[in-house]
Amino acid sequence: MYKRAEVKWREEGDGIFIFCPVRSEMFKLNATGRIVWAEIEKSLPDQIAKIISTEYNIDHETALKDVGICISDLVEKRLVMEV
């Protein structure tokens, strides 16, 4: 998974704003989305889920499901690429 080269982002409070200058579209991710964004290029979904379940004290299965949804969403919004 790679963040698209044109995409810019800025952390704000617990979340993160991600901006696609190609489409001038802005997206906001919550605190768990922020972890996904930070890890997406270096960790597998399972490893990201582990970080989230430890940080937020939720079970691994739920965290993994959330990570999956978040990643598909990022792909659909053309913010990351599956390589």
Place this chain on the structure above:
Amino acid sequence: MIEVLNTPLFLTWEVTNRCNLRCKVCYNASTDMHPSEINESEASFIIDAIADCKPIFVNLTGGEPFLRPDIVKIAKRFIDKGTDPQLATNGSVYNEEMFLQMKSIGVKSIQVSFDGFEAAHDAIRGSGSFKRALKTLKFLIDNGFSAKVGTIVTRLNYLDIAEFTKYFYELGIKKLGVFRFVPTGRGRENQSLQLDADDLVWLQEKLEQLESRYGIAFFKCDHSLAVFLGKKKNAGGCELGLKCLCIKPNGDVLGCPFFPVVLGNVRETSLVKIWQDSPILKEIREDIRPERLLGKCVNCPNGIKEKCRGGCKALAYETTGSIRQPDPRCWR
């Protein structure tokens, strides 16, 4: 709840008021240099003030930015600070050397204005301006810039949008900005060029078809229309007071390029301080709360006032004097 960010995400800096064209729609009514324009020795200070906001997007515009002799230096300082600026040009200051310097310092994105095909464009921007802009655009494409086309949609050009998109797509353009005409500045004398609400809805739907046909990315300065049509999950309304600031050629700071109320001057007050403490911005942020909206927004027939926030605030202010009133082109 209205969320207030620590600093704005989008910064526009109109680096000069000077322009070689006299477009009939220009919201700035740009002509000559402002008598108190931010000069070369002050530019670094302004760039640092912008960088302190950690913006996601910086747009250098004007007037005509390529008429500023130090524009390459300005762009370079932004890049050195880690911010990749976009330049917006009328394309009629053809200067290969300057474009190549921009390329070599790492500028990627330049937007060239085309307000329709030649007849419509020249009617608005002056005779010969289409051909000059096209020459610039082709040079930028050939030299590997991420060139964009920016177009103001008016009565003169909107029906040609499909042909227009195809034409620029075939030239190699992947990004097309479609901007609603905000009739301020010189545009005030040409209000009849505005589209009405039904035309805007037709246009939005047409753009969506074109987007999937050509894979071209459209970016629109019409956030609330996307909300109205419910097409984009993430679409939010007008960004005045919430995400953007604009610095005028003399350092005056506005909430958006089209909203003429001065919040302060960057020569005297930092942008961060203006963003966080300006009493006018605080009032704006109060007035855009859904429960403060007036007129038909009170009982929004579309049930979207939390997201739409009453449409374009600059247009509401221009026509009614209040940002609490609905956008005069509300789509219902």
